[in-house]
Amino acid sequence: MKQGIVPALLCLSFLTGCSQHTEEKPVNYFDIVRPEFTGQLAYKTTDFVEDYWRVVGNTGFNKTIYLIADSLQAAGYVLEEKAKESDRLTYRIEKRELTQQTWEPVSASLQIVGEEKPLLLSETNRNMTYLNSVSTPKEGVKTQIIWIKSMDDLENISLENKVVFAEMSVRRLYKLAVEKGAVGILTYDNPDYLQPEKNKTSIQFRSLPSQDDGNFWGIALSYEAKEKLVAQLKKGKTEVLVNIQTKRYPSEELTIVANIKGSELPNESLVYSAHIQEPGANDNATGVGTQLEMAKTAAKLFAEGKINFKRTMTFLWGDEIISTRRYIEENTERAKGIKWGISLDMVGENTVVTGGTFLIEKMPDPSAIWTRGKDKHSEWGGEVLKLEDMKPHYLNDFIISTFKEQGDYANWVVETNPFEGGSDHTPFLEADIPGLLLWHFTDQFYHTDNDRIDKVSQETLRNVGTAALVSGLQLVNASDTFMHEQIINLKKQALLRLENESKLSLLALKNGSTIDEEKQIISAWEDWYVKSLNSINDINTNKNSALKTAISDAQNEIQLKSNELKEALQ
Template sequence: MEMGRINSVKKIIIRQGIVPALFCLSFLTACSQQTEEQPVDYFEIVRPEFTGQLAYETTDFVEDYWRVVGNTGFNKTIHLIADSLQAAGYVLEANAKQSDRFTYRIEKRAMTHHTWEPISAALQIVGTKNPLLLSETNRNMTYLNSVSTPKNGLKAEVVWIKSVDELESVSVKDKVLFAEMNVRKLYKLAVEKGAVGILTYDNPAYLQPEKNTTSIQFRSLPSQDEGNFWGIALSYEAKEKLIAKLYKGTTEVLVNIQTKRYPSEELTIVADIKGSKFPDERLVYSAHIQEPGANDNATGVGTQLEMATTAAKLFAENKTDFKRTMTFLWGDEIISTRRYIQENTTRAKGIKWGISLDMVGENTAVTGGTFLIEKMPDPSAIWTRGKDKHSEWGGAVLKLKDMKPHYLNDFIISTFKQQGKYANWVVETNPFEGGSDHTPFLQANIPGLLLWHFTDQFYHTDNDRIDKVSQETMKNVGTAALVSGLELVNASDSFALAQIENIKKRAKTRLEDEAELSLSALKKGSTINEEKQIITAWEEWYLAALTSINDIYTHGNSNIKTAISKAKKEIQFISKELKASLQ
């Protein structure tokens, strides 16, 4: 009976002239004839050029290094990017002429702490023949910011604790602490009580540790320029062997860690393609360099680099222009992006969109998971149901005041789905969760979203190497991301009209889906008021997303204002009818 009501609403929608996107093609054509330009198929010009080869080769170079701000691998990556940009036609900003539209700069800043890099490490249970761990095969075993032991190593007894409270009653002075928990809970007290170092194990279940027994997820200590503490993270296999020995009695380990801590400077590299018509308006792509893995985030670095070089090639061949500025930023995750937004308020006012590339090169047949677009906060981050689901990363339940309605969500999803259909490539979405370079954009009230993969069973582990990377995936992500960017920086009236139709179509589908989910929820004890609230939240989100289209068009085109107004009325009508059908 209830499903019949929903279907009746669909029939009413058609009778009332509330039409799907296909019907609007003639309308779009008529309107676009009044604009300056006809829409361009950017897929046609990008697909032949974007092969993923530079992205893959860059990833292969970058992932060789354990990267943290200021260290050898991080800085070599910066200079590799600079060399590639220069070869593609970008001019060092300090040497650029006013007429140079393709420029780059390397920003240098003093660091308040020393940088750090691992050299070697070995862990052995005293009395056994073979090492428990070696950095040659487990390069994540040494905690970031660990100090070096004496060159011949350090021998000490292991004290095993099951809870933080045990530290109050157990003597650990000059001993090694072992615990199956996050070191942040133990570090300060362990140092105060005189422990020389710590062994920990806390690989999450989504890493499938009993299958990937040698994987170690990298861990870090607080920066300690004058400190003398070290930490080693254990694999599942190493943890099991250590526990078996501890059950037999007193256990000593021989630890040999060699690291480098030294003063350095923080480098960030920024490349700009200056807009020809609206140079102060810009799209910013961001990919962070730090973190030691291949997929996380050498693939983001490499894919974004090929996007920047492909963009230069397309311009040089007169295949496209850039009406607005397109910016590519590589640096320290979240920190560099936040600073780029905050340090220049005039520039920040012109940032219209932000897109983060993080873990974009997965060979999903090996790593698991799928490619995801993490949406800007929408009601699926409040009511996560139906086809929406969080990744294993997880996300807090948001509130209505946290919503960020904008056409960018549905535009990016639609563009990537188009590439997915073309390449037989799976594209999914997840509700907002945070934790990468898209968050500074959103915190500054700039539309921003994340391109990524999850779950990856090798995430943050020393098994995240080049054999887990797919050139084809980077080709797909880079193609769709660059096409999206070209659409945005060259957006005009025809683009605005297309987004109106896209939002209207997706709003209609979403509202109908939510109404059906509400019918099921009512049968399980939900209330009419609660279900109406959900549908209303989606209605208001899409109405506001339509309003956001006003930041695109440039001619005061009355057809666009009329189309937005008409689309809003249609969405309101659909919502009203669907809520009535719940009675």
Template sequence: MVKQGIVPALLCFSFLIGCSQHGEEVPVDYFDIVRPEFTGQLAYETTDFVEDYWRVVGNTGFNKTIYLIADSLKASGYVLEEIAKDSDRLTYRIEKREMNYNTWESVSASLQITGDTEPILKSKTNRNMTYLNSPSTPENGIKAEVLWIKSSEGLDSANVKGKILFTEMSARRLYKTAIEKGAIGIISYDNPNYLQPEKNKTSIQFRSLPSQDDGDFWGIALSFEAKEKLTARLEKGTTDVLVNIQTKRYPSEELTIVADIKGSELPNERLVYSAHIQEPGANDNATGVGAQLEMAKIAAKLFSEKKIEFKRTMTFLWGDEIISTRRYIEEDPERAKGIKWGISLDMVGENTAVTGGTFLIEKMPDPSAIWTRGKDKHSEWGGEVLKLEDMKPHYLNDFIISKFKEQGKYANWVVETNPFEGGSDHTPFLQADIPGLLLWHFTDQFYHTDNDRIDKVSQETLKNVGTTALVSGMELVNSGTQFALDQVVNLKQRAINRLENEFELSKKAVENGEDLEDEIVLLKAWEDWYTKAIITVNDALPKSDSAVEKNIREANLSIASKTKELVETLKMPSQN
């Protein structure tokens, strides 16, 4: 996951209501069907394979992952799309695109202070030490003086030609000026506090430079331990280091792999799961790759054994984070019209006892992304405060939360949520007015570091996430009247619970001097969100259904009545 903050100014939208004819719904407990099949073994074994490689689009590890997925899909009964018959409902394809820049991979690296007998860093033990897109140094390395740059202003006045910069801030603030002034490379330390660097002294969070096919400016990121050694030497006076970086930069192609289980009744409507391959870690995101692959295998098995049916199409996509998902949505407008839901699997296999990262469902934008209080809280990433016009009312939030809470109770597994933050494969869905959310873990003390390895992964967590994600998807692609009615009941109850909880918080806020009208606006925002979310259950229906419409009206009247009651009660103290 490369979370890059909120997607600005998400526009309000409505969701299309399906109008194709469904068959009669048959009650199915998908948990009973999926739980015996989903062990997490394939997910774990896939994670173990993938995390061996530092994965960038087009490089060896990325491409080997694509073909590993292809082999597993083929063994599970998926047919290569180009040779598939019209009657084949399990298909996959590998999409190949030219790259207008070279791919990159690290070969080896070391950093040694002149006069020391051993390097303070070696890539064999710190594979994140080399900045992504760094070129190679000369074969025997390069020796140069290190200049400690403590501010961007300090760089402006320093003579850096032929020297190496050391900084304890983001190198992105310095590298352009450094190159212009003739520096040969940069050494940086910039590990955030949530990584607990003084505890995890050898961890290095990976860093990158812009792609530079012909450049020779390189970067090295330090662990806390290596930073302490270097700064101790720099404090004593002039310090030279020997840097040896060997990397590969070469032409390649961008690969994306897409598998489909074609729907029997509404094949043009679909759920899309997405898991990105690039990034170097095990949890991020080899676990998403592995969990999604086991989901695809089990779905195919259950379908082939005629234990389940798929009325709509279920799609599994693996590729480059955000880029592949956005392209899938944008390159085919007709296909995009039929995408009803998007679910992103990112960092889904954590051993939370080791990483500290709680399993989270990152919700579509709801009022908790405007007023974050009570039990709602952002991850360490935080999130931009949204506006009322940014809200995305839809039943997907509460449906997914309910299914995962059900599995959490069954497996004694902790399931939490966070308000919308953005930055992974769910954002392209939302930007395209498609319901989409994220399954992930945070705060992870090994996030983006070279200690994010297989020993931080839990097969049990992979099983819990994969099982519930697949069960949820099966209910969605087979949804109809009963599903819609069930969601009305669920949403009504969750709306009442939310309003009552928010009322208690607002009551305390007013008692503490907060503006009464502001608290009323908040309560009404939740009313508005839920009443609109309930209406979206119609997208599960082939056509208008009077029973569903009746239940929607009654539920929304109950929500409105509850809001009115709470607002009047909230006003009472101000009238005394």
């Protein structure tokens, strides 16, 4: 978004209403935030958090919660139960009893009987043990491997006290393997985007169903370990010695929520969400660390009188999707006031090492129905949506424009992808709250035990955190100037999109598409932007008639352009 447009220039653009309303001088939040947000705290926090294999309730998860709490308190946030009415910066730790035991790995080894060296050791492959695996006896278990090449192989074979090996998802194997008496499984199913033949030691973490009273375990294999095991199995009967030590124990679920209370509209809020669980550095210790530095930077700038908060800014750390969904659903009045949700997930990557790029995953727009041109899904993939799934809102283009401004400033690549889901932005969207995701993909170390601190870039943390905080400050302090800027930006982006879609439609017609289909696509984008302009009224607290007129004028221009382009398809 272009910063620093003065009210006089806005009056020239919108003609009406300026004489009755004096707009406060716009604030360039980039100028305020950039000198303060260094990425140092984000990186230091990431380094601490990624040391632990984190799942809700376990040691690493809980230590992360209390590290955040200590950092918030040092930054000036007051524990809610001790806060006075005048305290604007507060935090709380929510505690809930877990219905199932938590889990954490201690040690593991896998060795082919007869070989001198172990095939895998947890010291070098900390993802080898399946989440929720039980411990073996301390001396380990020696057992024969049954090699399964398809599910049909399981029909007429005994697995009693044996271990199953297969190159497939455990979801297909688990239930039948347990029913047939197997003691455990060995699996390999690393996807191609992990480049397993290059990253031969990577293991992508896997999980079993929670089994408080069970006795089953699993080991995931690297490409290198899988190849060695297959070579041995081809020679004949193979036994392995497996030693797994894990901890399972009753615990509680912790969520931490920090608020900077709004001065004018405290019941309206922006919510940032970063999940703690998952064992990686980029996924998602970087989200935890970046959000913490954002909260600290916001507190410092507020204390120095450099920024204010008209609406409330909330920071939430917890269990992915579960904590965010609960925050929205458990208090309907609070949920009504959530204006925007932003998820930080995998936000600190050194893309030279990991691959891929920084992405803004958009709210559902027509690119999630017709994905063409520059719009591309990530390797994560996304299902084709329907028109009724669309979520028209100015948030998409506002965030993209703001991040691109930081990208231009820092020579940092910012791209987008159509909606795919799977992180903390989805609970917002499910509740009809505008929400999107900040992340990276493709990452050749995604969910693997090679996702460590050496794959993290402090400069990326700085860029993401700066742009995310600047975006948030503009949103919570949104005023008439901000809304006018969104009208300008939405109209500009709408006309560009319609022109680009028209060109793509002309190409599609040459390749066999129909005029009706191509008109539908252009109409969908027209409708999306017309409704996105309407969404600006949600923060038009002054009921400024000039804004309504400007919105209507922009909508008319978009509709005229759409009709012109559809006619040209004939």
